[in-house]
Amino acid sequence: MARPRTHDEALRLKLLDRAGELIAADGPKALSLRKLAADAGTSTTAVYSLFGSKPDLVNALYTEGFRRFGARMARTPLTGDAVEDLVALGRAYRASALADPHLYGIMFTRSIPGFEPNEDAEQLARETLKPLERIIRRAIEDGVFADVPPETVAVGCWGIVHGLVSLELTGNLPEEFDVTESYERALRANAEGWLRPQNSDSNPS
Amino acid sequence: MARPRTHDEALRLKLLDRAGELIAADGPKALSLRKLAADAGTSTTAVYSLFGSKPDLVNALYTEGFRRFGARMARTPLTGDAVEDLVALGRAYRASALADPHLYGIMFTRSIPGFEPNEDAEQLARETLKPLERIIRRAIEDGVFADVPPETVAVGCWGIVHGLVSLELTGNLPEEFDVTESYERALRANAEGWLRPQNSDSNPS
DNA sequence: TGCCAAAAATAACACCGTTGCGATACGCTG
DNA sequence: CAGCGTATCGCAACGGTGTTATTTTTGGCA
Numbered sequence: 001m002a003r004p005r006t007h008d009e010a011l012r013l014k015l016l017d018r019a020g021e022l023i024a025a026d027g028p029k030a031l032s033l034r035k036l037a038a039d040a041g042t043s044t045t046a047v048y049s050l051f052g053s054k055p056d057l058v059n060a061l062y063t064e065g066f067r068r069f070g071a072r073m074a075r076t077p078l079t080g081d082a083v084e085d086l087v088a089l090g091r092a093y094r095a096s097a098l099a100d101p102h103l104y105g106i107m108f109t110r111s112i113p114g115f116e117p118n119e120d121a122e123q124l125a126r127e128t129l130k131p132l133e134r135i136i137r138r139a140i141e142d143g144v145f146a147d148v149p150p151e152t153v154a155v156g157c158w159g160i161v162h163g164l165v166s167l168e169l170t171g172n173l174p175e176e177f178d179v180t181e182s183y184e185r186a187l188r189a190n191a192e193g194w195l196r197p198q199n200s201d202s203n204p205s
Numbered sequence: 206m207a208r209p210r211t212h213d214e215a216l217r218l219k220l221l222d223r224a225g226e227l228i229a230a231d232g233p234k235a236l237s238l239r240k241l242a243a244d245a246g247t248s249t250t251a252v253y254s255l256f257g258s259k260p261d262l263v264n265a266l267y268t269e270g271f272r273r274f275g276a277r278m279a280r281t282p283l284t285g286d287a288v289e290d291l292v293a294l295g296r297a298y299r300a301s302a303l304a305d306p307h308l309y310g311i312m313f314t315r316s317i318p319g320f321e322p323n324e325d326a327e328q329l330a331r332e333t334l335k336p337l338e339r340i341i342r343r344a345i346e347d348g349v350f351a352d353v354p355p356e357t358v359a360v361g362c363w364g365i366v367h368g369l370v371s372l373e374l375t376g377n378l379p380e381e382f383d384v385t386e387s388y389e390r391a392l393r394a395n396a397e398g399w400l401r402p403q404n405s406d407s408n409p410s
Numbered sequence: 411t412g413c414c415a416a417a418a419a420t421a422a423c424a425c426c427g428t429t430g431c432g433a434t435a436c437g438c439t440g
Numbered sequence: 441c442a443g444c445g446t447a448t449c450g451c452a453a454c455g456g457t458g459t460t461a462t463t464t465t466t467g468g469c470a
Contacts, residue, residue, distance in 0.1 A: 008448090029318035033427065043450050044427080050448095054427065109314050110375055113234040114427090148390060151382060155369065156391030163368020164360065170315055177356060185353060186361030193394030213417090238458065248419050249458085255417095259458065319458090 012050050014040050016060055023061075023102040028111040033057075058106060058115045063124060065103030070128040072096045082139035083191040089132060090161045090187040097165045109166055132157060145194045153194050160190045217255050219245050221265055228266075228307040233316040238262075263311060263320045268329060270308030275333040277301045287344035288396040294337060295366045295392040302370045314371055337362060350399045358399050365395045 018039050022031050033054055037044045051057040076092040078085045097104040105111030107125070117125065136153045139145040145153060164183055167173055223244050227236050238259055242249045256262040281297040283290045302309040310316030312330070322330065341358045344350040350358060369388055372378055 027318060032425080034425080045429090045449050045451085048428075048449090108375075108377075109371070111315070111318070113232065113316070113318065149387075151379060152387040152390055155372070155378060155382070155387055156365070156394060159368035159372055159391060160361070160365040160395065161368070162372060163364035163366070166314070166371065167360070167364055167367060170313075172313070173360060174356060177360070182354070182357040182360055185357055186364060189361060189398030190365065190395045191398070193396070193398030237456080239456085250418050250420085250460090253418090253459080 008050075011040065011042065011046065015047060015050065015057070016064065019057060019061060020100075020102060023105075028102070028105060031058075031112070055112075055115045056118075058112050059118055059121055061103060062106050062115075062117050063121050065100060065107045066121070066124050066128050068100060068103070069093075069096045069107070070124075072099075073128065073131055078135070082135055082144050083188065083195070085135050086132075086157055086191040087184065087187045089135075090157070091184070093161045094165050094168075094183060097169060101169050104165070104169060108162060109170075129154070129158065139194075143196060146196050148194075156194070157190065160186060213255075216245065216247065216251065220252060220255065220262070221269065224262060224266060225269075225305075225307060228310075229305075233307070233310060236263075236317070260317075260320045261323075263317050264323055264326055266308060267311050267320075267322050268326050270305060270312045271326070271329050271333050273305060273308070274298075274301045274312070275329075277304075278333065278336055283340070287340055287349050288393065288400070290340050291337075291362055291396040292389065292392045294340075295362070296389070298366045299370050299373075299388060302374065306374050309370070309374060313367060314375075334359070334363065344399075348401060351401050353399075361399070362395065365391060 015036060019031055019036055022036060022039075031054075033044045033047050037047055040046075047054075047057060051060060072092050072095065073089060076088050078088065102111075106115070133150060133154045136145065136157070137150045140147060140150055140153070164186060168179055168183075173179060220241060224236055224241055227241060227244075236259075238249045238252050242252055245251075252259075252262060256265060277297050277300065278294060281293050283293065307316075311320070338355055338359045341350065341362070342355045345352060345355055345358070369391060373384055373388075378384060
């Protein structure tokens, strides 16, 4: 054998970095392998050697997005109060999306037409959402939340954060709208909607 | 002058129809003006005469999508009970999305990279969501919902339906998951979260 | 009937993702 | 230390895209 692992890691990172910049600057449409290679001072073939194809390169961005997202989720302090913790995780979700909106598009809104995450990437994505389910399961077991399947609650929470954030990112929200305040209220309203009926006073802290 | 308005209306409809089929069959990536023109037995130039550009053609699909969506919203019977009516509109929203998922992608998830709706189309989109705000405003005035800005509640409701539906359409929901049931529950939990605290028993029917 | 502008066809342009081919450069084996 | 073999990468091409300049067709009105 010969030359088994030259694969320039610095070039790999540079390409990923530049790819993110291209998408962030001019939208997913502007990510072209030719421009990317030219910017990095190399050729399109290098991209194929390093990643395999354009979707594979996007898959690397997808993974990086979930890595950052997971890190942000993991470092949000939890209190043990289910409603407060769900709101806090929702805040982290939005903060992550606003910090890297182009990555959010790749991760959740399929902003690059040809791309589907591979099995590893999907597994990582599922893992990242585990903390959410843990909180909910606990709240149901403790009788704080109503007795419905935990997946139902988890999907509901994911749905509202994803819905509001993607509406915000695609510019669908009205002008002069206090997004931060409304987001907070909507999350709280949603979380409180899952409380057991006899516990549903508005602020159980 | 001569030949001021030949603009074949039948061809226009045929192109729109076929464009929808192409996207529905193989995704937004598969909508190519050349293939579209060939399928319709004409040339790409005809598309430019009729629509102007590819984004303009997509804009026509966007408008058609909101037309169907608005019609479905308008014919859902309302009871006057805010929670029930919000759930009913949410059901109609999902039914519309599942009936024309490719149109939903164009309307709400920017599934075609180069496309932005023009001013008329955006206006139509805003009009379509008016019934929602009317119900909410009434519920707040009547003291059924908590005293928060109506836009906040409207965006919250829109957020959860959009979030859940787009998660469903992009295949992000787990297998063996009763979407219909969970969707219904999540909508109800969300709507009830906006009730005034003293009214928040679970089933006020 | 004939004119003339609008509509549509042909063919070109610039760009895209991808891929064969050839040159290069590097690690392992002798 | 020499050199072989292969992974890597630059060049150039292929088929595809949206778009447009040019030319041809066509149909309503004078």
